[in-house]
Every structure is written in C-alpha cells, then in structure tokens.
Amino acid sequence: MISLKMLIKNTFIVTMDQEKGNIEKGYIYIEDEKIREVGIGEYNEEVKGIKVINGEGYCAMPGLINCHTHASMTLLRGYGEGLPLMKWLNEKIWPMERKFEEKHIKIGTGIACIEMLRSGTTTLNDMYFMMPEVMKGMENFNMRAMLGTTIIGQNWEKQLSDAIDLKEIVKKKNNRGLLTTSFAPHSPYSLSFEALREVAQAAKQYKENIHIHVSETTDELDIVKQKYNMTPVELMVKTGIADNKVTAAHCVHLNNKDIKIIKEKDISVIYNPQSNMKLASGTPRIIEMLDENINVCLGTDGTSSNNNLNMFEEMETGVMLQNLFYKDATRISSEKMLKIATINGAKALGLEKLGVLKEGYFADIIMINLNKPNLIPCHDIYSNIVFSANGSEVEYVIINGKIVMDNGEFVDIDEERILYESNKFFKESI
Amino acid sequence: MISLKMLIKNTFIVTMDQEKGNIEKGYIYIEDEKIREVGIGEYNEEVKGIKVINGEGYCAMPGLINCHTHASMTLLRGYGEGLPLMKWLNEKIWPMERKFEEKHIKIGTGIACIEMLRSGTTTLNDMYFMMPEVMKGMENFNMRAMLGTTIIGQNWEKQLSDAIDLKEIVKKKNNRGLLTTSFAPHSPYSLSFEALREVAQAAKQYKENIHIHVSETTDELDIVKQKYNMTPVELMVKTGIADNKVTAAHCVHLNNKDIKIIKEKDISVIYNPQSNMKLASGTPRIIEMLDENINVCLGTDGTSSNNNLNMFEEMETGVMLQNLFYKDATRISSEKMLKIATINGAKALGLEKLGVLKEGYFADIIMINLNKPNLIPCHDIYSNIVFSANGSEVEYVIINGKIVMDNGEFVDIDEERILYESNKFFKESI
Numbered sequence A, B: 001m002i003s004l005k006m007l008i009k010n011t012f013i014v015t016m017d018q019e020k021g022n023i024e025k026g027y028i029y030i031e032d033e034k035i036r037e038v039g040i041g042e043y044n045e046e047v048k049g050i051k052v053i054n055g056e057g058y059c060a061m062p063g064l065i066n067c068h069t070h071a072s073m074t075l076l077r078g079y080g081e082g083l084p085l086m087k088w089l090n091e092k093i094w095p096m097e098r099k100f101e102e103k104h105i106k107i108g109t110g111i112a113c114i115e116m117l118r119s120g121t122t123t124l125n126d127m128y129f130m131m132p133e134v135m136k137g138m139e140n141f142n143m144r145a146m147l148g149t150t151i152i153g154q155n156w157e158k159q160l161s162d163a164i165d166l167k168e169i170v171k172k173k174n175n176r177g178l179l180t181t182s183f184a185p186h187s188p189y190s191l192s193f194e195a196l197r198e199v200a201q202a203a204k205q206y207k208e209n210i211h212i213h214v215s216e217t218t219d220e221l222d223i224v225k226q227k228y229n230m231t232p233v234e235l236m237v238k239t240g241i242a243d244n245k246v247t248a249a250h251c252v253h254l255n256n257k258d259i260k261i262i263k264e265k266d267i268s269v270i271y272n273p274q275s276n277m278k279l280a281s282g283t284p285r286i287i288e289m290l291d292e293n294i295n296v297c298l299g300t301d302g303t304s305s306n307n308n309l310n311m312f313e314e315m316e317t318g319v320m321l322q323n324l325f326y327k328d329a330t331r332i333s334s335e336k337m338l339k340i341a342t343i344n345g346a347k348a349l350g351l352e353k354l355g356v357l358k359e360g361y362f363a364d365i366i367m368i369n370l371n372k373p374n375l376i377p378c379h380d381i382y383s384n385i386v387f388s389a390n391g392s393e394v395e396y397v398i399i400n401g402k403i404v405m406d407n408g409e410f411v412d413i414d415e416e417r418i419l420y421e422s423n424k425f426f427k428e429s430i
Helices: A071-076 A085-099 A102-118 A131-140 A153-173 A193-206 A218-228 A232-238 A256-264 A273-278 A286-291 A311-326 A334-340 A343-348 A381-388 A415-429 B071-076 B085-099 B102-118 B131-140 B153-173 B193-206 B218-228 B232-238 B256-264 B273-278 B286-291 B311-326 B334-340 B343-348 B381-388 B415-429
Strands: A005-014 A022-031 A034-040 A051-054 A058-062 A064-069 A121-128 A144-151 A179-185 A209-214 A246-250 A268-271 A296-298 A365-369 A394-399 A402-406 B005-014 B022-031 B034-040 B051-054 B058-062 B064-069 B121-128 B144-151 B179-185 B209-214 B246-250 B268-271 B296-298 B365-369 B394-399 B402-406
Touching: A005 A365, A005 A381, A051 A402, A058 A381, A058 A394, A064 A246, A064 A268, A064 A296, A064 A311, A064 A343, A071 A085, A071 A102, A071 A121, A071 A131, A102 A121, A102 A131, A102 A394, A102 A402, A102 A415, A121 A131, A121 A179, A121 A343, A131 A144, A131 A153, A131 A179, A144 A153, A144 A209, A153 A179, A153 A193, A179 A193, A193 A209, A193 A232, A209 A232, A218 A232, A232 A256, A256 A286, A268 A286, A268 A343, A273 A311, A273 B311, A286 A296, A286 A311, A296 A311, A296 A334, A296 A343, A311 A334, A311 A381, A311 B273, A311 B311, A334 A343, A334 A381, B005 B365, B005 B381, B051 B402, B058 B381, B058 B394, B064 B246, B064 B268, B064 B296, B064 B311, B064 B343, B071 B085, B071 B102, B071 B121, B071 B131, B102 B121, B102 B131, B102 B394, B102 B402, B102 B415, B121 B131, B121 B179, B121 B343, B131 B144, B131 B153, B131 B179, B144 B153, B144 B209, B153 B179, B153 B193, B179 B193, B193 B209, B193 B232, B209 B232, B218 B232, B232 B256, B256 B286, B268 B286, B268 B343, B273 B311, B286 B296, B286 B311, B296 B311, B296 B334, B296 B343, B311 B334, B311 B381, B334 B343, B334 B381
Parallel strands: A005 A051, A005 A058, A064 A121, A121 A144, A144 A179, A179 A209, A209 A246, A246 A268, A268 A296, B005 B051, B005 B058, B064 B121, B121 B144, B144 B179, B179 B209, B209 B246, B246 B268, B268 B296
Antiparallel strands: A005 A022, A022 A034, A058 A365, A365 A394, A394 A402, B005 B022, B022 B034, B058 B365, B365 B394, B394 B402
16 A cells, blocks of 8 residues: 655644644644654655645644534524524424434535534534434545434433444444544433443443533433432442543533542543533533543534534633633633643543644644734734634645645535535425 | 616625515615615616626625724734733733834734624724824725724823814715714723813714723722722713713623613613623623613624624624523524624614615625535524624625625735735734
8 A cells, every 4th residue: 555645844833742832834744644743844855746735824733623513413503593492492403303314414414524624623523313324424524533323212222222333334434443433322311220321331341432411401400310319420420321431511510529520530521612601501610620630622512502513613712701700811721722622632532642743643634824814913823723713714624644625625525516405405305 | 976886686685674674585786885775586777887796695784883892903912812911911912002103003903904894894983092093094994983092091181182183184084984983081990080071071062972991890890989989880970971972892790770871871882792701801781781772782892802803703602691691592582683783883883874784774785605514504594694604704895885895805905915014014023
C-alpha cells in the first residue's frame, strides 16, 4: 500500500500541545491517518507529488469533538418551536419520529454531517435510532464517530440486542477505524432498574462506552427520587452503569455528593450550554467540576433543542454561561474552553491519540480563515476562536489524514445535490 | 435627478408587517431610498434597464438594527481577554484608548462596518469618541447610524460642546439622511449631577435622543445609592435625562419601581445578552418589560465585551438567556425576537419608516441564503433565522435603496484591501 502524504505549510498552528503551544508560522506533515511532524518554519524535505496546502492567513487547529448529539434529528430542526415541553414531545416530536424510516435517517444524517464539517466538527458522539443507517451516513462523510443505539422504555431488550449487533456491523465494515460504538441507555429515569443493570453488564462484557443523559431536568430528579429515593447519579452507581466508561450528557442538577461520585468513577461530563439554556433546563456547575479535575467535554445536543450543530457557538455560550452563573468573568479562559472542545472530548471517547496536533496523533485538522472581519485584529487567538468566530471561517477539514473540505469545497461529496434533494424531501414528506 | 430603481424577485419575504406576514414567493420593488411595493408572485411592470436580483433560494428580511455598540472599539477585540474588570480597564483598555488617534478610529470603524454588513446589520446606534472620524467611516460604508459622542467624567463640558458641534457637522454633510446624532452621557454613575442635568437640557433644546448605559452592574447601583440614595433610573428622572427620548443600554439591575418609571417615561431598553453574560453583569428582566409593553431593542455592545458584532448570535442568545432566567422556554418566540432586532430598534431610534418591508418604508433589506446546511429543513423561518443561522448566510445587503453587498461581494468597497491594511496596521501599531 502506498502511503498518503500531505503537507500544510506557512500556517499559524494552535497545537493544543502543552509543550509546543502556538506556532506563528509552521508546518504539519501528515502520512496516512497520522500526523508525522509539527514544526516551526519551513518543512525541509522534498514534497514532490504530494498534496500541499498553503496555510498562509489560516489557523490550523484540532478538529472539534461534539460529545453529545443526535445527528439524524436534524430532520426536526425548528419543528414545533416554542411549544411547552410535553405538548411539543406528544404532539410534534414523537408522532413524527414514529414515522421515520431509513430514508429519513439517511437524509437527516447527511444534512447534519455537512453542517458539522462546515463548522469544524470532525468527531461526534451520536445517540439515536436506526444506527446502521447512521453508520452509512457517517462513512460517506468520513466522520469520526462513536455510535450509540438509544435504549429506552419497555422495548429495551430488543434495543440492547440491536446495540450488540451494531457493534458487529461496525466492526465488520472496519471503516478505517473511524467508527466505534457505545451503549446508549437513554437515562436513569426512562429505563427500569433491570434494564439499566443489563445494559451496564453488557457494556462491561463488551468493554464499551456508555452514553447517557443524566440529571438534565428537575422533573427527572423528582421521578428518580420518588421511585428509588436517590439521585440519577446514585442510581447509575446502584445499577452498575457507573462502573463503565461513561459519558454523561447534561449533568445540570447535581448535588455535592453526585459530583464526588462523578469524580471517583471518572465519568466524563458533557456540557451542552445552548440546549440547557434554550430548554430552560438550568446551568451545570462546570467550573466546580473543572476544579475537581473532572473531565468536562462539550456537545451541541440535537438540532431540535439548539437549533444547530455549531461547536463554535457552543464554546462561546459555554464560557459566557459559566461567567454569568458564577458572577465571575475570569474563571474559564478561552484556551481552557478550546481544550474542553478538543482534548477533553477525545479523552471522553477513549480516543487517546486525538485532540492535539502532535506527532503520532490522528490527523483530524481544521483550518480557519483568519482574514475575516470578525477575526481582525487578533490580539489573542484563543479569544478570537472561542468568542469571535461563528464557524463559517472553517475552509479546510482533514479527518484521519484524508482531506474532506479543500478551500471551502467538499471533496468527494456533492454538497449541492445533497442540499437540493434534502430540501425537496422535506417539502414533500414532512 | 433620475430615480434609482431595483427589483428583488422570486424570493421568500419575511416582511415583519403584521398585515402581510411572510410571502412564500414574491417581489420587492424599490425606488430611490424607499420600498415602493411588496407583492406576492410576479412583478407585472416592465423592468428594463434596472437592477434585478433573483431572490430564488433566499429570504429577504429587514436589515438588523444594532441599538448599542462602540464600533471603533473593534480595535480592542480580545485585548486583555480574561482579566478581572478593573485590571482590564486600568492596565489594558484605558491606556490603549488614550493612545488612539484618528487613524485608529478610521481602521476600527472600517473593520466594524464590514463585520456588521456581512452579518446583516444595516443600522447602528453608536457611542464613542472622535465621532467626526466615525462619521466618515459610516459614510464610506453607507451605514445608517445614530452617532453619539461619549460624555464622561470631568471633561464633560468640552465633550458636550463636541456633541453639539457633531450635530452641525453631520447636518451639513447631509449623508442622504443616513446619519443622525444623539447625546451620549456615559452613565448616571460616571457623570456629576450638574453634567447630567446640562446634557438633559441640551438634548431637550436640540430635540436629540439620549444614548446612555444604565444599571449594568451592581457596583454602579452601589455608587449611585451611596451618592444620592436612589437608583440610576431614579437619578435619570431627577436630572431630567428621562424627560428626553432615551435609549438605555443594559438595564440589568432594575427594581419594580425602575421598570414602572421606564414604562411611564417611554424609555427604550437595549438588551445586550452576550455582553451581560460574558462580563458576568447579570440577566435583565426582559420578559417582564415586554409584558409591560416597554420598547425593548437589541445590541451587541462593543467587541471588547462580546467579542463580535453579530446580531444573529445576539438574537439567539437573547431568547436562550430569557428562557433560562424565567425557567420557561415558551415566553419569547423567535418572531418576537426578530421584532426586537428590527421594528423595536427602529422605534427606539425614532426612525419611523424602518424595520418593516412595506410600501413607503426605507429600503434597508438583507437577503440570507436559505440553501445552507444549517438552515435545512425550514419548518419555521423565524426559528431558523433566530436559532440556526450564524450570520454568514447574509449575501445581499441594501441600505437606503443602494446595494452594498451583491451576491456576497461588496459594491464600491475594497474589502480585501481594507482587511489587509487593517491587519498590517494592528501588527505594526498595537
């Protein structure tokens, strides 16, 4: 097999590597799926016949990692907007979801992938139904993804079995190592004790991550309290869920004991600030959790509660919401927030060689055009990325060493056709 | 004089006109600075020799009105990020501002205008220093603006005199009616009683708007309480400031009596959600004020506390923050928020024929490209504009009947050169 080489030259580099920091003008040399070298100045070896990107005026940085979303739900962006929660679910979302077939999932996943790539997300932690169809979507767009089949309510045995099957389907396909799976029990309140215990055991047996919603609303707390006289986090311990590698979405309503458990069990907390604000769920105690060295990562949630998949917006809102909550604008730096959206996400998903631009790491790289009015001047690159960028500055996307977006245009993806067909589909079928 | 005509055809139109609502496929006919006709279907008259924009796949809507900003401060975007407030002001912002000369203001205003236009803002309410220089900037970019010379501290007499002079300068230039002026006393706490009273009288004499920061932080409340044993809003009444047409930025910390005064005095409240969150100022009681029929409008504040001038982000954060604060996701619809960012802004600035796409109104129109992944599907156009768009979808901007951005490219503005020169300037001088 001939190895695939690529060089990014003359570029500003935010490595997120503690030793190297930022490089004003440097290069990144890529071989196959990995970064071979990150250096200052010019790359000295001959580069004839390989792809070279002139990164002048750009900032290369690790691709963003969206640790909690439901990509296919993009079908329902803005659907039933503004209704009270239960009316919205009962009259809009659930009846529509029941109608979903494979074609819906295919279209929803496609639109989501295009949106994510265009706004710099290269890896996602997904949770939804009909995952084999989602898998195909992710493959087509070269996304790095952890796929979790939702397990919820009465039908959990079938869903757990689907989740185990998915593991085999994904494994067989290989997918250049881009796709992995998780078990995704919906939440402590929406499954029986037995179901949670069985999922916990299956995850242990297969050494899989668990992706779960935890303590998102006060209603959820009341339900679990009434049923078990404990918190959702305590219920995760009791059922064995917490004995696995867990990524816990939301964690809005935690008491001190919950935080202590999360730390002890090394659970990754997924912060979804825009969803938590939009749905009026509340504000999670992120700064305190960071102070406890809990691994906090970032997610957009689905477009029906956000209503976009833009991680740049999420980073900005993520800092602002903590500033407001703790009445202190100095606690969470923009560099820290970028770490949350990159390295911490990689850690949560067990992807050790990801989230940093460094030799031996996966070449998941985005490049933002610094020559945009909202990024001038650049007194502080982290501040500009987190607070001033809106995501549309992303013009190059490389995942696993493969170029997916080149100078603003998709490679091997017919974006125009997909957008046209999706629009047509929605107008005709929803 | 030959009148300038323009036709936008085949487009989706969000008129913001209560009678007309949205038009699925229609046209807008413009003559000189005004909208002559907004209609459904095809425009029937002959359109030979005039500018025609084919709006298929676009949504035409009123230009956004940024009711509180400091455009030239864009020089200081991200400067001293993350420092505590007083350290940031004393060691970073104020020493830098003291160095500012005309060339700094020119460059800062230019970058700000490009950023605003690219994200759909057509009108702004500006407050800063060296306003004749800002005026030139606004003219060059065809912005509609109300310009307020900041009056602050000991040097208020000179500044008030400058503000009166500015009125004459702006008037003489005529500027096609695009530019107006206001008096901009910085805030109740940063001026003496006498200064406030004098500014109030001048505003009355010249029939000018007053643009002022009010009750932004608890520190400000403490200062005014200690000095006068009243609230900043009460001090506005006592000094006569409130007897003018006032646009009051922030209004984060109001008691019930303050809200009553604001209603009685018909003061417009400028909501700056991103600045209020980022600086940890607090959450204004916007929904209660809307319930009282107070005219609430929207602003970004300056880029040193935001750090962008993107009104699309501001609309999104504006709803989300109120949802969170009132623990209710149903109180402020996306249509209502768009009204706040358009009609309400026009009302605040006394621009009666603005903020609606309607016959006889000023032709300040933006067109967003709906064929973007983050705007598909479109179940609800208001929701997509407020929650899903990020501002980069704006591809046409018309102000006062003149096309400023045409299919993503500026007309009569050399964007590339301005960005290049600004970048060079910042690297060399800051």
